[in-house]
Amino acid sequence: MNNYNSIARLVGVLYIIGTVAGILSVVFTGPIAGSTNVLMEVSANVNQVKLGTLFILIMGISLALVAVIVYPIVKKVNEALALGYVIFRGALETVVYIISAIWLLLVVVSKEYVHTVSSDSSSFQSISHLLSNSGEQIHSFTMIIFSIGALMFYYLLYRSKLIPQWLSGWGFIASIIYLVTGVFALFGTVSAFVLLPLALQEMFMAVWLIIKGFNPSKVNI
Template identity: 45%
Template sequence: MNTYRRTATIVGVLYIVGTVAGILSGAFTQSTLSDPDYLSKVSANESQIVIGTLFLLTMSLALAMVPVMLFPILKKQNEILAIGYVVFRGALEAVVGIIMAISQLLLILVSQQYAADVHNASHFQNLGAFVLKGNDSINPVLIITFSLGALILYTMFYQSRLIPRWISVWGFAAILLHFSTAFLILFHVVRSDDMSTLLTFNFPIFLQEMVMAVWLIAKGFNSSAITAKSTSVNTNELQMSTAK
């Protein structure tokens, strides 16, 4: 049982680290990247972009570790869904995060050339716009992969009762709201840099994940649900052994 308690604590801490790192990443980069004269701003604030990018990578790594830590527990509930969760919230989300980090570092290189070569400014403006547009286009992909992984997780949590069902239901409803922002951005209903609107849609899942993280750290997983599942697995193994 100590292993489950330790896993719950680690997962809770990873959620908090990933969320705080994501907020700090945006705080360091958003105002610069959303500025109309972003190339000049990036070259003048390189250290901020680098720090923000490091926070972005920290967020990606921390949140990618969550499904890795949960997999041994979740696979006992449903191995196929557990693998799907690892794919979406682990592998795919981490890859998308790394791509976004690389694009931000590329903008630093472009901005340096833009500042150094005024004669070819238009060329670097076009190149910068291409990189920035690509970064903005990746954002809905990140939202979709995050949302699909979260939907799998809350489905499994609800079925297994590893955490209180009200937290799972809250997560399910909040992630659907967050999921909708991907399509609002794709269909140009909302701009990807419209922070006030996106915050309104994203705050419920942010709050839910923090509540869940604190619950996991303070309470851990439901011990009766773990015991019931372990008993069921042992019974099935005994029946299979007897049948042979």
């Protein structure tokens, strides 16, 4: 029992670490990635970009660890879905985060490029535009992959009753909203407010797991 409580607390802590790191990555890199002159902005804020990259990696690793840690428990409900959750959240999503980090690291290299190309040149503008658009598309695909993994996870939690079903149901519905938002984001901008239900649910669930742990009557499923 103590082992399951420890796992629950660890999952809760990892969710909080991942969320905080994700927010900080946006704080540090959001204004730069959204700039019309990405290369010029990066050349002036190299350390800021490096910190943002570090937080992206922390977020990816934290969320990937959740999938690995809970797999032995949720596989008792449905092994195929549990494995799918590990693939989407532990593998695919992590790869996308790494790609995002590589993109930011490559942008750092552009500092030297900016020294040799004037900011009003067509080549500079083209590269800036390309980097901005690629960052947006990567973010959209991350949302889709994240949502698919989250749907599997919350379905498994709902079936297992390891946490209250209203809480896992909240996560399932919020994940659907997140998935739809990610699809629409591929074709245009979306309001960040539609992402709030899942963010609130994850933080509430994280605190619940840290304080309450898993349902003791369901840990052996």
